Amino acid sequence: MSKTETKARAGEGLSPAEELKSAVTGFMSDFKTFSDDIHQKLQQQEDRMTKLDRKSLMAGRPALSSSAETEAPHQKAFEAYLRSGDDDALRGLQLEGKGLSTAVNSDGGYLVDPQTSDTIASVLSSTASLRAVANVVQVNATSFDVLIDHAEAGAGWGSESAAVSETGSPQIDRISIPLFELNAMPKASQRLLDDSAFDVDMWLAERIAAKFARAEADACINGDGAEKPRGIMDYPTVANNAWSWGNIGIVKTGTDGDFDAISPGDALIDLVYALSAEYRGNGTFVLNSRTAAAVRKLKDADGRFLWSDGFSSSEPARLLGYPTLIAEDMPDIGTGTTPIAFGDFGAGYTIAERPDLRVLRDPFSAKPHVLFYATKRVGGGVSDFAAIKLLQFSA
Numbered sequence: 001m002s003k004t005e006t007k008a009r010a011g012e013g014l015s016p017a018e019e020l021k022s023a024v025t026g027f028m029s030d031f032k033t034f035s036d037d038i039h040q041k042l043q044q045q046e047d048r049m050t051k052l053d054r055k056s057l058m059a060g061r062p063a064l065s066s067s068a069e070t071e072a073p074h075q076k077a078f079e080a081y082l083r084s085g086d087d088d089a090l091r092g093l094q095l096e097g098k099g100l101s102t103a104v105n106s107d108g109g110y111l112v113d114p115q116t117s118d119t120i121a122s123v124l125s126s127t128a129s130l131r132a133v134a135n136v137v138q139v140n141a142t143s144f145d146v147l148i149d150h151a152e153a154g155a156g157w158g159s160e161s162a163a164v165s166e167t168g169s170p171q172i173d174r175i176s177i178p179l180f181e182l183n184a185m186p187k188a189s190q191r192l193l194d195d196s197a198f199d200v201d202m203w204l205a206e207r208i209a210a211k212f213a214r215a216e217a218d219a220c221i222n223g224d225g226a227e228k229p230r231g232i233m234d235y236p237t238v239a240n241n242a243w244s245w246g247n248i249g250i251v252k253t254g255t256d257g258d259f260d261a262i263s264p265g266d267a268l269i270d271l272v273y274a275l276s277a278e279y280r281g282n283g284t285f286v287l288n289s290r291t292a293a294a295v296r297k298l299k300d301a302d303g304r305f306l307w308s309d310g311f312s313s314s315e316p317a318r319l320l321g322y323p324t325l326i327a328e329d330m331p332d333i334g335t336g337t338t339p340i341a342f343g344d345f346g347a348g349y350t351i352a353e354r355p356d357l358r359v360l361r362d363p364f365s366a367k368p369h370v371l372f373y374a375t376k377r378v379g380g381g382v383s384d385f386a387a388i389k390l391l392q393f394s395a
Contacts, residue, residue, distance in 0.1 A: 075113040075201070082200045082372070083193045085361055109360035109375065116205045117357050123209035128326050129217030130232075133284050133345040135383065137352050139179070144352035146175040146383045173245065177352050179379040180227050184211030187369040204359070208374045220351065220380050221329040229380030232341060232349065232388060233331065240274045245385055249274060250338060250392045257335035257393050264298050265306050265320075267391060271342050272320055274389045279344035285319045286341040288330040295319060295340070338390040348387030353378040 080086045087110065112120070124131055137144060149172055186207035192198055216229070223231040232248065240249035251274050253267040254260045260267065275283060287295065296307035296317075308318050316323040322342070331337045354377040362371040382388065 075115055078110065078113040078116070079201060081110060081361060082204065082359075085363060109358035109373065112204075112357040112359055112374075113201070116201050119202070119205040120209045120212065120357065123205070124213050124216070127213040127217060128328065129213065130220040130286070130325075130327065130345060130349055130380075131216065131351055133286075133325055134220070134349040134351050134380070135346050137350060138355045139352050140354060141179075142377075143176050143178045144350065144379065146177065146350055148173045148175060148384055175381065175383055177229075177350055177379045177381045177383070179352060179354060179377040180229070181375055182212055182215055182378050183373065183375045184208050184215075185371050185373050186211070187366055187371045189369050190363070191368075193370060204372060204374075207372075208357075211374075212376065216351075216378065216380075217327065218329045220349070221327060223380070225381070229351070229378065230382070231329075231380075232382060232390075233338070235382055235385075237338070237390060237392070240389060243386075248382070248385060248388055248390055250390045252395065253391065253393050254395060255393070256395050257333065257337075259294075259298065259393075263301075265300055268295075268298075268306065268320060268340075271340065271389055271391045272322065275343060276386065279347060279387045282344040282346055283322045283342055284345060285322055285324040286327050286330060286343075286345070287324065287339055288328045288332065289326055290332050291330065291339045292317075292324070292326060294333060333393055336392065336394050338392045340391040341388060342391070343388035344384075345388065348382060348384045349380065350383040351378065351380040 111117075125136075126132070184207065186204065188200075188203065193200060219229040219231055221231040222233050223229045224234050236247045237250045238244065238247045240251055243249040251267060251271045259265075272280065272283065292307075296305065298306045300306060306320055307324075310317055316325065318324065330341070331339045333339050357374065357376045360373040360375075362373060365371055
């Protein structure tokens, strides 16, 4: 203890200098105590945050065994419903972050769990149908409206002194694409469903995806718009040099039911350049396998094939430098048919769908099998008539 502190405690009088020194010493002592206290609290807070981070990392790790609890309550509840019809866990369950109630709808059925739904969507996207190149949108309504500005606003040149004349106005068309119910009904035996080794979710996803993909692919090409999407083959066609909105322009080969005998590739070149430059950069040929077999034999005047295969299995073959899509629902080569389409289908064709997919379990209608009635709402139609052209095999 210093002499100054001893005098202060003994009550002796201190000089001004000694009083100042005593005050400073007391302040520094109090500040050190305060600083130590703050440091201790910060250390405790850091320790708590470290523990929380460890818990988050542990929760994010994959399960190490099949018996471990997962973070997918809807998937577990949905699997129980598929296997045994137990829907207690599904009733009132909410899909976290999506706000979609899984309660029974008016027609019955429950929302497919997100993992199964994503598997089905992935299969549909990878199938050889217009979906692979079309504009696909998700809506929560009974139809999807597309607004098309197919006439540019007028423009003109002016000067400082000249009067400005009125320019033309853009023309807007509204195209409505209604949604229809697409359904599939795979079945499995109850004995198979009771087998715990049977992956019922994957089985259901594969069966639904196969049915949906086949029906949708055909409708997007040949559908008449009656309780199904309207396909590109159902719209009226006109000669491309007389094209008007609401029709699809056609280019003719010059020979009924075949390519021209002397210059077979000319019609394909004409088809490409029938499409305006704004769409041509995203152009894709669409044809079936039989037509592709005929087209890939065509050569130019120098003996080079017009068709070239992709450099890898994932890359599409190309015709005149443009990618091709093999869609088996396209018509075959024949007199007056239009088996080859070329266009920017991302602009020209729209597929609208609701994001939800529902499944109703029916153990009664096909005993001893269990039926799974899956429904999805989807629609499709041409959204820009200027973006698609057809090659017609006629004189």
